[in-house]
Structures are given as C-alpha cells and as structure tokens.
Amino acid sequence: MPDTRIGVFVCHCGRNIGGYVNVPEVVEYAKGLPDVAHAEHNLYTCSEEGISSIKKKIQDNDLNRVIVASCTPRTHEALFRSACEEAGLNKYLFEFVNIRDQCSWVHMTLPKEATEKAKDLIRMGVAKARLLKPLEEIEIEVTPSCLVIGCGVAGMTAALNLANQGFDVHLVEKASELGGLLLSLHKLFAVNREARELIVPLIEQVKNHKRITTHLSTEVKDVKGFIGNFDVTLEQGEKESKLRVGTIIVAVGAEEFKPVGQYGYGETAGVLTQLELEERLKERTLEAKNVVMINCVGARVPERPYCGRFCCLTAIKNAVLIKENDPEANVWILHRDVMAYGVEFEEYYRKAMESGVRFVRYSLETPPEVIANGELKGVSVYHELMGKQVELPSDMVVLTTPLVPRGDNAGISKTLKVPLSSDGFFLEAHLKLQPVEFATDGIYICGSARWPVEVSEAIFQACASAGKAAMPMRRGHVRPEAITSSVNEEFCGGCGVCAVLCPYGAMQMVSKNGKGVARTIEALCKGCGTCGAACPSGAITMNHFNDEQIMAQIEALTEA
Amino acid sequence: MDRNGFEPLILGFACNWCTYAGADLAGTSRIQYPPNLRMIRVMCSGRVDPTFVLKAFARGVDGVLIGGCHPGDCHYMEGNYKARRRIHLLRKMLRDFGIEPERLRLEWVSASEGARFAQVVADFTKTLKELGPLKKDAKIAVSQQD
Numbered sequence: 001m002p003d004t005r006i007g008v009f010v011c012h013c014g015r016n017i018g019g020y021v022n023v024p025e026v027v028e029y030a031k032g033l034p035d036v037a038h039a040e041h042n043l044y045t046c047s048e049e050g051i052s053s054i055k056k057k058i059q060d061n062d063l064n065r066v067i068v069a070s071c072t073p074r075t076h077e078a079l080f081r082s083a084c085e086e087a088g089l090n091k092y093l094f095e096f097v098n099i100r101d102q103c104s105w106v107h108m109t110l111p112k113e114a115t116e117k118a119k120d121l122i123r124m125g126v127a128k129a130r131l132l133k134p135l136e137e138i139e140i141e142v143t144p145s146c147l148v149i150g151c152g153v154a155g156m157t158a159a160l161n162l163a164n165q166g167f168d169v170h171l172v173e174k175a176s177e178l179g180g181l182l183l184s185l186h187k188l189f190a191v192n193r194e195a196r197e198l199i200v201p202l203i204e205q206v207k208n209h210k211r212i213t214t215h216l217s218t219e220v221k222d223v224k225g226f227i228g229n230f231d232v233t234l235e236q237g238e239k240e241s242k243l244r245v246g247t248i249i250v251a252v253g254a255e256e257f258k259p260v261g262q263y264g265y266g267e268t269a270g271v272l273t274q275l276e277l278e279e280r281l282k283e284r285t286l287e288a289k290n291v292v293m294i295n296c297v298g299a300r301v302p303e304r305p306y307c308g309r310f311c312c313l314t315a316i317k318n319a320v321l322i323k324e325n326d327p328e329a330n331v332w333i334l335h336r337d338v339m340a341y342g343v344e345f346e347e348y349y350r351k352a353m354e355s356g357v358r359f360v361r362y363s364l365e366t367p368p369e370v371i372a373n374g375e376l377k378g379v380s381v382y383h384e385l386m387g388k389q390v391e392l393p394s395d396m397v398v399l400t401t402p403l404v405p406r407g408d409n410a411g412i413s414k415t416l417k418v419p420l421s422s423d424g425f426f427l428e429a430h431l432k433l434q435p436v437e438f439a440t441d442g443i444y445i446c447g448s449a450r451w452p453v454e455v456s457e458a459i460f461q462a463c464a465s466a467g468k469a470a471m472p473m474r475r476g477h478v479r480p481e482a483i484t485s486s487v488n489e490e491f492c493g494g495c496g497v498c499a500v501l502c503p504y505g506a507m508q509m510v511s512k513n514g515k516g517v518a519r520t521i522e523a524l525c526k527g528c529g530t531c532g533a534a535c536p537s538g539a540i541t542m543n544h545f546n547d548e549q550i551m552a553q554i555e556a557l558t559e560a
Numbered sequence: 561m562d563r564n565g566f567e568p569l570i571l572g573f574a575c576n577w578c579t580y581a582g583a584d585l586a587g588t589s590r591i592q593y594p595p596n597l598r599m600i601r602v603m604c605s606g607r608v609d610p611t612f613v614l615k616a617f618a619r620g621v622d623g624v625l626i627g628g629c630h631p632g633d634c635h636y637m638e639g640n641y642k643a644r645r646r647i648h649l650l651r652k653m654l655r656d657f658g659i660e661p662e663r664l665r666l667e668w669v670s671a672s673e674g675a676r677f678a679q680v681v682a683d684f685t686k687t688l689k690e691l692g693p694l695k696k697d698a699k700i701a702v703s704q705q706d
Contacts, residue, residue: 072584073601101587102599106678113595120598417635419578419671427672439577439671440635483603503637528636529607533646545602550612557571557598558619 005037006129007063008122009054011045011070013100018043020104022115026069029119033126037061046076051083058087065129069097069122075433090134092482092544097125120557127556128549135482135543138522142228143246144473147172149220149412152180154447154458155251156202161466163211167473170243171206171214172234174408178203178214180253181448186278188455189310189317190348198455215241219408223248223415226526227442228478247442247469250426251462252412254403254448257298263370263399270376271397274314281321288329288396291322292379294368295335299402301364306423308402310454312339315400316349319357331357332392334368334381361385370397403452418443425451436465441478444469483527483544485520491539492517498531498540507531568622568688570681572599573608577635578670579627585674593678594685597625604628605666606639610650613664617654618703623663623688625680630668640668658698660691 008030012018023041030039038061042050045068057063066089068080073096081091099118107114145168148159156178159169177183185195206212215234222233225244232243256275264271270288272280280286293315299308312335319331338359340349353359361384362368368381371391378393405424413420418438421427426449429439437444446461447453453461472478485498485507494516499507506524509516518531518539532542541547574580580601586593602608605628613624626647628640644666651661665684669677 072580072587074581074584098584098599098601101584103587103595105587105590106593107595108590108592110595117595117598124598124600414632417633417637419581419633421672439581501642503639526603526636528604528639529602530604530636530639530642533607533609534642542607545607547609547611550600550602550609551615553600554571554612554615554619554621558569558616558621 002064004035004065004130005061005063006035006065006067006126007054007057007061008036008039008126009045009050009057009066009068010039010041010099010122011050011068012041012043013070014044017070017100017104020108020111020114021099021118022111025115026099026118026122030122030126033123035130036126037063045070046079051079054080054083055087058084058089064089064093065132066094067097067122067125067129068094069099069118069125072096072098072101074439075430092135093129093132095125095129095132097121123559124553124556127552131546131549131552132544137479137482139477139479140228140523141477142472142475143244144168144476145170145245146247146249146469146473147220147230147232147243147245148249148251150180150251150253150447150449151175151178151206151214152251152253152447152458153182153199153202153455154253154449154462155180155249156206157459157462158249158251158446158466158469159212160202160205160209161463162470163209165470165474167211167470169212170245171212172218172220173214173216174219176217178206178216181255182455184275184278186282187317187321189313190344220412220415226480227472230442246473247444248416249444249446249465249469250412250416250418250449251445251447252406252409252449254425254452255406257401257404259297259399259401262297263294263368263397264372264376265399268370268372268376270395271370271399273399273401274311274318277318277398281318286322286325288322289326290330290378290392290394291319291396291398292332292334292392292394293319293398293400294379295333295338295400297399297401298404300336304402304404304423306402306451307339309339309452311400311402313345313348313454315398316340316352316357318398320352320355323355323357327356332360332379332394333357334360334362334379336362336364360390403448409449416440416443418445421451423451425449436461437468442469442472481527483542484522484525485527485529485531486541486543487518487520488539488541489517489519491537493537493539494518495536497534497536501530501534503530566689566693568596568685568693569620570597570623570625570684570688571616571621572597572625572627573602573605573612574599574627575605575629575635575640576601576603578629578633579605579667579677581671582627582669582673582677585672586678587674589674591675591678593681596685596688597681604634604636604639605643606634606636608643608646610646613650614702617657617659617663617694618699620694620699622691622694623665623684625684626664626666627669627677627680628666630670633670657701658695659702662687662691663694
C-alpha cells in the first residue's frame with residue numbers, strides 16, 4: 001500500500017474564517033497529524049490563486065488525498081474536486097471540512113473555542129481522508145425533454161426558450177387556460193402598456209410551437225426518478241398519463257393575498273385589493289372620486305415579515321391611471337416606506353407625485369382605520385410627518401397586498417422532494433450562487449414561485465432556469481455521484497432486508513453459486529445508506545461514506 | 561446548572577439535504593450557538609447505523625445528535641422513518657448500558673430552519689450540562705460490547 005500523503009488547505013475566506021479562527025495555528029496543528037504531507041493556508045482557496053496552489057502542491061508534494069477546510073461542501077465541493085481531477089487525482093480522494101458556516105460564523109465571540117473546534121473537525125477530516133478510495137462514475141443518458149409546471153409568463157418564457165433550442169417541452173397548467181396572473185392585470189407599471197400585449201403573443205407562440213405540448217387542467221400527481229430520467233404521472237380530471245423527461249422547471253407562481261377581516265375587506269362595499277381594482281380599470285367601471293390606498297396590508301407584519309417587492313409600484317401605477325382617467329380625483333397612498341428601486345421605478349414614483357398622487361407615511365404601530373357605518377365614509381390615519389391624525393374622505397379603499405405562496409406548494413414540494421422556505425415559497429439551492437435551481441439535480445425554479453417578482457424578473461429567471469436545464473440535456477448524459485452501495489457477496493447472507501428497505505428498487509436479489517445474494521443496480525442507487533445501516537452481515541459498503549470512514553471520524557474526535 | 565464548568569462533547573450526524581443545509585443557514589444568518597458540537601455529514605439520517613452511536617458513547621462522547629428531514633420530506637423518501645425506528649429502539653437499549661436516553665437526540669430540521677438548528681444545539685448543550693459527563697462505567701459497559 002503506497003504511502004498516504006494528505007494535503008490540508010485551510011482557508012481564511014478573507015475575514016470570514018480568519019477573523020475568528022486562528023488559521024495559522026490550525027495549519028501548524030494539521031502539519032503535526034499523521035500522514036499529512038503538506039499543510040498551508042490561503043486567503044480565498046476558491047480563487048484562481050487558491051486553486052492553482054492546490055494543483056501545484058498535489059504535484060510538488062505527491063499528494064494522494066486532499067482536504068480543504070473552508071466554507072461548506074454545498075458551495076465549493078464541486079470546484080475543489082475538479083481541481084483535484086485536473087491535477088491527476090480521482091475526485092473522490094477529496095474531503096471537505098466545514099469551518100465557516102458551521103464554525104467561525106456561529107462562534108464569532110468564542111475565537112479560542114472556534115479554533116479548537118476547527119482543529120477537531122480537521123483531525124476528523126484527515127481520519128476519513130486516509131480511508132478514501134478512488135471511485136468511478138457511470139454515465140446515464142439524459143432524455144432531452146423538460147417538464148415545465150405552470151404556464152404564466154415565467155413558465156411560458158422558459159418553455160419557449162427550451163423549445164427554440166430544440167428540446168421537447170411538456171407544459172402543465174392547473175387552470176383551463178394559459179397565461180397565469182398576467183391575464184388578470186390591466187397595465188404593466190413604468191412601461192404603461194397593457195398586460196395583454198405581452199401575454200397574448202406569448203400564448204400564441206406557445207400554442208403554435210411544434211416542440212411544446214400543453215396539458216391544461218392538469219396537475220402533476222407523481223414524480224419518480226432522477227435527473228435525465230424523471231418518470232412523471234400527470235392527472236387531468238380522472239385521466240392519468242405518464243411521461244419521461246430529463247429536467248423539470250417549477251414555475252407555479254403565487255397568488256394575491258386576500259386580507260379578509262382587515263380594513264373592512266369582505267364586509268364593507270368599496271374596499272378592494274389592487275387586483276380587483278385592476279379588473280374595474282380594465283372594464284372601465286371605476287367611478288370613485290376619492291381613492292385611498294393602503295400599502296403593506298399583510299406584508300412586513302409579524303405573521304408575514306417579507307416585502308412583496310412590486311406591490312408599491314402596482315399601487316403607484318393604479319393611482320396614476322386613476323388620475324389620468326379623472327384629473328379631479330383625489331388619490332392617496334398610505335405607505336410604510338415606498339419600494340421603488342433602480343432607475344425607472346424611482347423615476348416613476350416621482351412622476352406619480354408630480355401628477356398629484358399624495359403619499360402619506362404611517363407606522364405599523366398606528367395603522368389607518370377605515371370609517372364605515374354600513375357605508376364607506378373615509379380613512380383615518382396618523383400622518384407621521386405632520387404628527388397628527390388626519391381624516392381622508394373616501395369612496396373607495398384599495399388594499400395593497402403581497403403575493404403569497406400557493407396552497408398546493410406543499411404538495412408539489414413533497415412530490416418533487418424539493419424544499420420550501422420558512423415563508424412557504426420554494427427554496428433555491430443557494431441564494432447567490434444557485435438562484436434558479438434546487439439542490440436536487442435536474443429541477444429548476446423561476447418566477448414568483450420562488451418569491452414575488454415583477455414581470456421582467458420573471459422573464460430573466462425563466463431564461464436563466466431554461467439555460468441551466470439545457471446544460472444536461474445538451475450534454476446528453478449525466479454522471480451521478482459514485483456514492484452508491486456495493487455488496488460483498490461473500491459476507492452477504494441473502495436475508496433480503498436491503499432489497500425490502502430500498503425505496504428505489506436498487507437492490508436486487510440474485511443467485512450466485514446456488515446462494516441468494518444482494519446486488520446493487522448502480523444506475524438506480526442514490527447512495528442514501530439505508531441499506532448499509534440495516535445490513536446485519538456488514539456486507540454492504542456505502543461508497544465514500546462507509547462504516548470504516550465514519551468510525552474513523554468518531555475515533556479521531558475522541559482521541560484522548 | 562453548570563457542574564464545575566463542564567463542557568459536553570456532542571457528536572452530530574446531519575443529513576446532507578436538510579439538517580446540514582439548515583446548519584449552514586444558521587451560519588449564513590450568523591446565529592450564534594454553543595461550540596460543543598462536532599458534525600459528521602451523511603447523505604441521509606437513514607445512514608446512521610446504531611453501532612456508530614454506540615461507538616461514540618463507548619469513546620466517551622456526552623451526547624449524540626442526529627438530524628434529518630421532516631417526516632414526509634426525506635430526500636430519499638423514507639430514510640428518516642428508518643432512522644426514527646432505529647433510534648427509538650436504540651434509546652431503549654441505552655438505559656441497559658446505564659446511559660440516560662436523553663443523551664441521544666433525534667431532531668427533524670429542514671433546510672430553511674437555521675434558527676431552529678441553533679436552538680436545538682443550544683438546548684441540547686444545556687441538557688447535557690445538567691446531566692453532567694457520561695459516566696465512566698457506562699462507557700465501559702458499551703465498549704465491552706465491541
């Protein structure tokens with residue numbers, strides 16, 4: 001057995017680790033561990049410099065195992081594995097030690113303890129690294145078609161993007177028509193064009209595209225499989241159909257919050273939401289002369305702390321339209337900060353003020369009150385700038401509410417095995433580095449399903465997720481992680497427990513020399529380890545997470 | 561109640577998809593928690609073999625924390641249910657070794673529950689401080705099984 005020569009690369013990550021953990025001390029410690037042939041620290045190991053250093057030191061020091069102690073495998077494991085491969089090492093001879101997200105960042109006031117913890121974690125990492133073995137990945141074909149769930153502007157943009165690249169797209173929509181939320185809108189803010197002008201051509205293009213198959217009034221009932229090979233069951237009423245697709249894009253959007261019980265909504269006539277106002281503007285049935293809009297209803301409150309992002313702009317848009325329609329009308333917008341970001345939107349806000357829309361700031365502690373005696377009379381609000389209560393006579397109150405997650409998000413989350421955030425929207429893999437995909441390979445997310453976005457953002461995200469989905473489909477194959485199970489047929493007693501436990505049917509019982517033994521079907525095995533933990537004979541090895549490696553980590557932790 | 565400044569050693573097993581991600585989120589959110597935990601990453605809580613837990617106690621670890629996806633949300637469908645069954649039985653066995661069952665904790669922490677992860681660690685650390693160090697004869701009882 002050749003010498004084990006481990007390289008340990010400890011990252012400062014600027015001040016993120018280096019400001020709390022004594023990195024040089026940790027490097028000295030690592031140097032003293034058995035089988036560590038080289039240890040160094042880098043300012044940013046993920047930088048060009050850091051990666052070059054890893055590759056160079058592998059060559060110079062004949063390293064055959066590499067450890068990077070830095071952020072979290074969920075950001076840069078793939079990057080460091082590639083670096084190892086480029087330097088001639090099998091990528092599975094690399095181990096990541098998390099000393100930032102689960103160490104320096106959470107023990108910022110305890111530098112001594114954080115440093116000791118980093119040392120412990122590296123010692124455990126080294127113990128595992130000693131036992132790492134090179135592994136080979138198998139190649140699986142990718143079906144060049146995509147399932148897009150949701151046919152609003154995001155879903156349709158993504159579908160067209162992929163279809164134009166030559167991939168087949170199955171577009172599934174719960175409602176009986178294409179178009180989503182934009183169908184209910186009147187005009188789009190800042191550009192002042194009708195939503196129809198955008199959405200109708202999009203619908204036509206989708207309907208006429210030969211690579212897009214639309215399934216209306218259809219829901220996704222079940223999804224099995226993995227990237228490149230998802231087996232989808234669709235349900236249209238009583239009818240079921242099955243599809244095989246390579247990738248999935250979630251574009252289910254969100255819905256407007258209806259503030260029942262607040263400000264007289266649902267009780268007093270003349271109290272509406274912005275979407276309901278848009279309907280009246282579209283149909284030209286608006287007759288109000290004194291409109292008071294209340295922003296942040298059901299948003300930026302304890303039970304729903306997020307900001308709806310574009311509802312301020314919606315309110316401004318509708319206020320300006322009312323004024324254009326009837327310059328004598330009084331329009332007030334009661335707000336708790338106006339979100340009008342960037343160039344165009346700030347400009348739009350200023351124009352609204354110039355056109356006579358009046359903005360009054362109120363606070364969460366002193367919300368406005370709708371005054372109605374069976375009939376709407378007005379709104380009383382504590383005007384923050386004036387420092388007094390004012391009464392605004394009004395014949396229409398419009399409540400500006402945020403988009404909220406759809407009720408069936410939980411169901412979709414379970415079907416696809418993708419997570420939801422604490423607010424109930426879908427949770428992407430990484431806020432900054434992987435904003436349009438899930439941690440699960442092959443499934444992507446765009447539009448308001450992720451969190452409320454305005455139209456241009458929905459389009460950006462749709463193009464981005466389509467771009468990402470195209471990658472494995474273009475390549476034509478994927479190489480799933482080689483962390484599969486493997487059965488030692490000598491030790492296997494043929495009990496069959498593993499085959500029963502495996503949720504993917506990846507363990508089959510075969511006959512070998514008259515004895516029944518288990519054998520892994522690599523293409524189906526996901527590497528969860530449930531079989532490995534259950535095997536009474538110890539015959540199953542979970543590649544890259546095997547018993548010896550885990551035991552070694554436990555022993556290294558508890559070395560006296 | 562702190563017994564002479566005793567700091568418990570906690571071994572953790574976190575499933576890659578939920579608990580490990582939740583723990584990372586606690587980090588990104590800079591939520592501070594006690595430094596007593598040493599985490600081993602596994603792909604699924606269903607990977608956790610009871611012998612790992614016994615090994616940990618045999619080596620003197622004061623507490624073992626296993627984190628997985630919420631029931632129904634397991635990335636691998638049912639791995640967390642298997643973990644639940646195993647840990648339930650294991651906890652009964654621990655009593656026979658003279659180990660307080662509270663030293664083994666199974667928690668469901670999702671990828672979005674950074675604050676909850678930090679709370680669990682803080683809570684478990686406090687419980688273990690009150691329980692005190694793992695008794696030496698318990699350590700021996702478990703290691704004699706090896």
